[in-house]
């Protein structure tokens with residue numbers, strides 16, 4: 001049998017691609033290697049994801065399950081008094097006022113079950129390699145749980161394999177992000193009393209000298225806590241086991257982080273990931289296209305992963321359906337509008353991600369000026385409007401001019417202070 005699309009992976013990107021392909025009257029097959037529910041990091045969603053949930057009729061399920069509503073985000077320093085809460089309803093489109101905090105094992109399972117209920121076929125098995133027809137990908141080879149092998153043919157293979165990036169890895173297309181190389185340790189905690197600066201349901205991001213901590217509260221009282229540090233710093237102070245490294249980071253961060261975690265307890269082991277910021281140089285080719293993390297993922301500080309995964313899944317499904325209906329080839333040229341949209345989306349959020357490491361930018365984010373327009377811009381971008389560049393393009397230019405000015409001023413002040421000390425003490 002020839003499928004219209006074989007999708008590698010049943011996470012948010014794969015499930016969404018499959019849903020929209022099936023709605024367009026095509027026959028997609030999702031191949032997922034694990035038995036859901038399975039643990040996955042990435043629990044904080046963004047308001048601009050709600051459109052896709054509504055379209056997929058998944059919003060009611062999220063509401064019924066009683067996931068924690070997320071109406072804002074708190075960004076601050078662990079030690080200084082600078083801390084700032086953004087409320088999503090203060091954005092340029094106030095209707096994007098909330099999202100959810102979701103344990104991903106449950107969320108991904110519900111999404112895949114929903115997609116199955118809407119008519120998508122899902123097969124448990126591990127894709128081992130693509131099947132080639134000359135230069136063109138024409139299907140996949142899979143290994144089933146009983147160790148038997150199967151070949152499945154399709155018009156296109158959608159790689160939604162997450163950080164495995166099966167096809168980009170095979171074609172040697174993965175490029176590490178040139179600015180960010182990090183190490184993250186994370187787990188689920190109990191007994192954390194919520195700080196007064198945050199509303200119930202907010203995500204809390206607290207920066208310290210070597211990185212930042214996230215706190216993501218769930219409806220059942222558990223809180224996902226993680227720390228992200230520079231990879232080189234991790235190598236320098238590497239200590240085993242992971243728990244000891246995590247405790248060291250709490251001591252380093254001190255202040256708010258240490259207070260929040262003072263009485264915290266944990267039922268499950270910690271997890272770790274390293275060097276996960278990278279992108280595929282090409283995100284499509286003859287007979288294949290990659291979506292979600294398989295195509296690109298750069299740093300989790302603004303919780304963009306699931307939104308990008310689902311948005312790219314939806315966009316690729318729509319381009320594929322149109323191309324199949326017109327008997328067009330499925331190749332890089334066909335998927336160019338998708339690649340352009342993904343790059344433009346990341347270009348909206350990447351400057352925020354890169355500047356988050358700069359103390360001047362942190363000051364601005366943790367203690368913003370009372371300029372209503374700038375606050376609206378920041379809230380809109382951090383709510384996830386990445387796929388609507390026209391909304392923020394103009395104000396973004398002004399915003400980044402101000403940031404550069406502040407950074408230059410801070411560098412100048414630092415330089416002058418240094419020279420003053422140099423002169424005074426004849427260093």
Ligand SMILES: Cc1cc2nc3c(=O)[nH]c(=O)nc-3n(C[C@H](O)[C@H](O)[C@H](O)COP(=O)(O)OP(=O)(O)OC[C@H]3O[C@@H](n4cnc5c(N)ncnc54)[C@H](O)[C@@H]3O)c2cc1C
Pocket residue numbers: 008009010011012013014031032033034040041042043044045046125126127128160161162163164166184226273276291292293294297300303304305306307309
């Ligand atoms: C430290 C950290 C924190 C994060 N925090 C957030 C956050 O707060 N909010 C947010 O939105 N995002 C966050 N993310 C990102 C988020 O985890 C991902 O962007 C998101 O899960 C991507 O979805 P996906 O469907 O592309 O991939 P995944 O969710 O990874 O799904 C891929 C699926 O493919 C399957 N698969 C892989 N290889 C094969 C194979 N060979 N055969 C069959 N199946 C296969 C896997 O089993 C998996 O189920 C974070 C990421 C990191 C690293």
